Amino acid sequence: MSVYAQRRMKPFIVIAAYNEEKSIGSVVERLAKEGYENVVVVNDGSSDETLRVLEQCAEKYSFLRVLSHLINRGQGAALKTGIDCALEQGAEIIVTFDADGQHNPKEIKQLIAPVEKGVVDVVLGSRFLEKKSNIPLFKRAVLKGGILFTWIFSGKKLTDTHNGFRALSRKAAQQIQIRQDRMEHASEIIDEICKKNIPFKEVPVTIMYSDYARQKGQSVFNSVKIATKLILRRMMR
Amino acid sequence: MLDLLSIAILFFVLFAWSRVVLRFKEGGIGFKEFFVWTLIWAVVVLLILFRDRLGFLTKFTTLQRPLDVVLAGSIILLFYLLFRIYVKIDSMDQSVTKIVRELALEKKRKK
Numbered sequence: 001m002s003v004y005a006q007r008r009m010k011p012f013i014v015i016a017a018y019n020e021e022k023s024i025g026s027v028v029e030r031l032a033k034e035g036y037e038n039v040v041v042v043n044d045g046s047s048d049e050t051l052r053v054l055e056q057c058a059e060k061y062s063f064l065r066v067l068s069h070l071i072n073r074g075q076g077a078a079l080k081t082g083i084d085c086a087l088e089q090g091a092e093i094i095v096t097f098d099a100d101g102q103h104n105p106k107e108i109k110q111l112i113a114p115v116e117k118g119v120v121d122v123v124l125g126s127r128f129l130e131k132k133s134n135i136p137l138f139k140r141a142v143l144k145g146g147i148l149f150t151w152i153f154s155g156k157k158l159t160d161t162h163n164g165f166r167a168l169s170r171k172a173a174q175q176i177q178i179r180q181d182r183m184e185h186a187s188e189i190i191d192e193i194c195k196k197n198i199p200f201k202e203v204p205v206t207i208m209y210s211d212y213a214r215q216k217g218q219s220v221f222n223s224v225k226i227a228t229k230l231i232l233r234r235m236m237r
Numbered sequence: 238m239l240d241l242l243s244i245a246i247l248f249f250v251l252f253a254w255s256r257v258v259l260r261f262k263e264g265g266i267g268f269k270e271f272f273v274w275t276l277i278w279a280v281v282v283l284l285i286l287f288r289d290r291l292g293f294l295t296k297f298t299t300l301q302r303p304l305d306v307v308l309a310g311s312i313i314l315l316f317y318l319l320f321r322i323y324v325k326i327d328s329m330d331q332s333v334t335k336i337v338r339e340l341a342l343e344k345k346r347k348k
Contacts, residue, residue, distance in 0.1 A: 073333070073338070181331075
């Protein structure tokens with residue numbers, strides 16, 4: 001197998017970054033330390049120094065691919081750009097990874113294992129499966145609401161519906177259409193998996209709640225906004 | 238005989254319609270939009286001029302006054318138009334995202 005073909009089999013890590021100047025550098029470094037050579041970061045129109053930090057990282061790590069949205073379009077749009085880039089580069093496995101340092105690069109191996117073995121096409125990380133994460137009570141309530149909402153609208157009962165840590169096979173990445181630009185994309189991905197009968201499973205992962213990550217998390221108001229948008233979109237179909 | 242308020246509304250309608258005609262002449266709106274807005278303002282004029290003959294409207298509803306029927310109908314129409322505007326804005330939003338994403342990918346391909 002050629003070097004290029006070997007690299008292609010290695011997972012592509014796709015990260016959407018919006019105003020993450022404080023964390024994105026260390027996220028890229030931690031991924032590099034774990035030996036991941038295909039990292040795609042999409043700067044989603046950040047107004048801080050995120051792009052500058054990424055450009056500095058790209059000088060240090062030649063494997064880093066940096067794309068930049070001219071204006072902020074949302075995590076869903078940025079992930080779709082990153083996934084499209086990864087597919088164009090020949091990715092066979094794509095991992096979506098958060099830019100705020102909540103995800104543990106050491107857990108990528110266990111996340112992609114079922115996809116590598118061909119057992120499923122999608123693996124969804126779940127912070128509730130093994131209770132390793134120290135989830136704030138309020139956040140837990142909001143997430144449980146999201147699980148209920150997804151159960152009602154997609155008919156699928158999952159343990160964690162808004163976890164950005166997920167692995168997709170090339171086939172699944174091509175099948176799943178992300179039309180929602182902002183945070184609603186997480187629900188849309190699950191909707192697509194159910195509609196298109198894409199084989200998937202959940203795997204326990206750790207979400208690290210630092211003060212920084214808590215600051216950047218979703219508010220209740222945002223969660224209600226997401227739910228309303230999803231309902232309106234269903235009406236418009 | 239028309240009261241002062243009805244005359245004022247008629248003048249406003251005439252002014253509003255003149256803006257529609259101007260926009261159509263400038264090419265700012267197409268014939269379809271010109272026709273629809275002319276129809277809307279024509280209906281307003283008819284409602285004002287023949288308001289005494291609108292009693293039949295209350296026969297189909299539980300509302301007492303013809304004006305209430307007109308108001309209720311207008312609110313429903315406004316909600317529908319709001320929904321159409323939401324759909325249009327959402328569609329434009331998606332188009333903007335498509336352009337932004339494609340520009341980012343194209344810049345990457347050229348590197």
